[in-house]
Amino acid sequence: MTDPQIAIMMLSLFIVLVLLGFPIAFTLLAMGVGFGYYAYYQGLPDSFAGIFDNNIFYLLNQNTYSVMENDTLVAIPLFLFMGYVVERANIVDRLFFSLYMAARNLPGSLAIAALLTCAVFSTASGIVGAVVTLMGLLAYPAMANANYDKSFASGVICAGGTLGILIPPSIMLIVYAAIAELSPLRLYAAAVFPGLLLAGLYIVYVMIRAMLNPSIAPKPRQEDIPPPSKIYLDLLISFVPLTILIMLVLGSILGGLATPAEAAAMGALGGLVLAAIYRSLTWQKVKESVFLTAKATAMVCWLFVGSWTFASVFSFLGGHDVIEHWFLAMNLEPWQFLILAQLIIFLLGWPLEWSEILIIFVPIFLPMLDTFGVNPYFFAMLVALNLQTSFLTPPMAMSAYYLKGVLKNKIELMEIFRGLMPYLGIVIFCMVLMYQFPGIALWFPDYLFGEYIP
Template identity: 85%
Template sequence: MTDPQVAILMLSMFIVLVLLGFPIAFTLVAMGVGFGYYAYSSGAPESISDIFNNNIFYLLNQNTYSVMENDTLVAIPLFLFMGYVVERANIVNRLFYSLQMAARNLPGSMAIAALLTCAVFSTASGIVGAVVTLMGLLAFPAMNNAGYDKKFAAGVICAGGTLGILIPPSIMLIVYAAIAELSPLRLYAAAMFPGLMLAGLYIVYVIVRVWLNPNLAPKPRSEDVPPQAQIYRDLIISFVPLTVLIFLVLGSILGGLATPAEAAAMGALGGLVLAAIYRSLSWQKVKESVFLTAKATAMVCWLFVGSWTFASVFSYLGGHDIIKDWFVHMDLTPVEFLLLVQLIIFLLGWPLEWSEILIIFVPIFLPMLDHFGVNPYFFAMLVALNLQTSFLTPPMAMSAYYLKGVLRDQIELIDIFKGILPYLGIVIFSMVMLYIFPGIALWLPDYLFGEYVQ
């Protein structure tokens, strides 16, 4: 076999092993080292000591060191810690209740409150699993007790929970910035309007759907609605402090006052202060937050080590050149290139999660952007929107499994999938809107930081 053929075999074996359930990070490391040993081998070893005389081990060591000293990735554990602290501060349940009361005159007020809570909490957390799990425990029973259709309620929670990977400060965007070597500040600015657009479309869909079919979401009974003064007080107590923290973090980043890592550090401190204000700060909760942060950060770091090793070997064997030549010889227009790539990413979202798609497959397409004259930040936003589908597309719709895990026998998995499908269509519609109006993503970063020049 030629080296490019070995590279394609390497990629195919990785997909098969992931589908069989092997851990992604260590599969990447094993595949990178295994095929790298072949790629960098200078012949059969003459002695036992020669077995380890291979450049793949040097490459693995260098990639590990590069990940650990990457300044961009420092923001990940700090944002994670902020999210875990906020999650344990009992802020979200107050926020959901007060938003529900504030939106009581709108059709589907609980569903709207759930979406808004998901959007705010996702912004503070950026952890899809945490948002869906917590809202599944908090919002689903409330909607179920109010007579909401189970499929409708499940779809709202699953869709709202995925907003965390799109709306800044998104962990996914930090990972993308490190992979594509783009400015995280411009990525955050580019993601603001697409994220708000998607959240807004979700809310519009809920209002229209319930207006057309009121049986999906009965109106709250008048005796269950507290006095208006209490509503405003609860809303101020629960909504304002968390929102101020989020705006301070994002504002310092987008205003150029702080790097993402510096803003994340202040956000982590702000999360502790909020927990103290709400009298929810305890040594046990801080210890749990630190443990979960370390666990999630270690996973991200090993994903990077494995992916960079895998990608280096894949490129060395000529895998990237094969795929690039295939796209170039198809004589595609820029629009056709974008449509084909997004279709591939969408299909990959059926069996794979966002991290696998982003770390392994997106770097394959990045070198082609210059050839087709595609703005890398515009491409990043298309990918970010598209990756929403990896959480919403069966059979590996992880948001559905997160929700099923906490609800257990309260709802069937197939009903969760049925509830998700309309939101999958909304994501695709959002991508179409972004194709037609690229300024949705590009106007704000160009306004804040000047027009991007390739």
């Protein structure tokens, strides 16, 4: 076999192993080292110690050091810590109730409140599993008690919970910035309007569906609605402080007052202050937040080390060249390249999560953007929207499994899948809108930082 053929076999074997359930980070690492040992092999060693005289081990060491010294990635543990602290500060239940009361006169008011709570909380957290799980415990029982349709209610929670990987400050965009060597500030600015657009389309869909079929989302009883003074008080107590924290973090980044890492540090401190204000700052909760942050950060770091090692060996063997030549041989127009690339990413969302797609497969397309004259920030936003589908597409729709895990026998998995389907269509529609009107993604960063020049 030639080296490029071995590279393609390497990629195919990785997909098979992931589908079999092997841990992604360590699968990448093992395959990178294993195939890299072959790629950099220099003959039989003179001694047992000489077995380790192979450049793959030097590459692994350098990649590990590069990840650890990457300033951009410092924001990840700080944003994670902010999210975990906010999650444990008992803010979300107050937030959901107050938003429900504020939206009480709208069709599907509970579903709208759930979407808005997901958007706000996921912005502060950025952890899809945490948002879907918490909202499954909080919002789903409220909708079930109000006789909402099971599929309708579950679809709202699963779709709303994924917004955190798109709406800034997003951990996914930090990872993308590190992979593509783009400015995280520009990426955050580019994601503002696509994120708001997608959330807005979700809300419009919920309202239209509730108006066309009121039986799936009954209106609240008048006796259950508190007086306006209590509603305003709840909004002031729950919605305003968290929103101010998010706006300060995001505003300091977009305004150039702080780097993402510095803003994340402010957010982490702000989360502790909010927890103290709500009298939820206990040693046990802080310890849990630190432990979960360390665990998630370690996995992200190993993902980067493994993926960079895997990608380096894949490229050294000629894998990237094979794929690039395949694309170029089709003589595609830029719009055809974009559609094909996004279709591949969409199909990969069926068996894989966003992290594998982003770290392994997106870098394959990045070198071709200049060839086809595609703005890398515009491509990044198409990918960011597309990656929403990796949480919503069966059979691996992780948001569905997160919700099923907390609801257990209260709902069947197929009911959740049925509830997800309309939101997949909305994501695709949003991508089409952004393709037709690139200014949705590009106007704001160009306004803040000037027109992008490659």
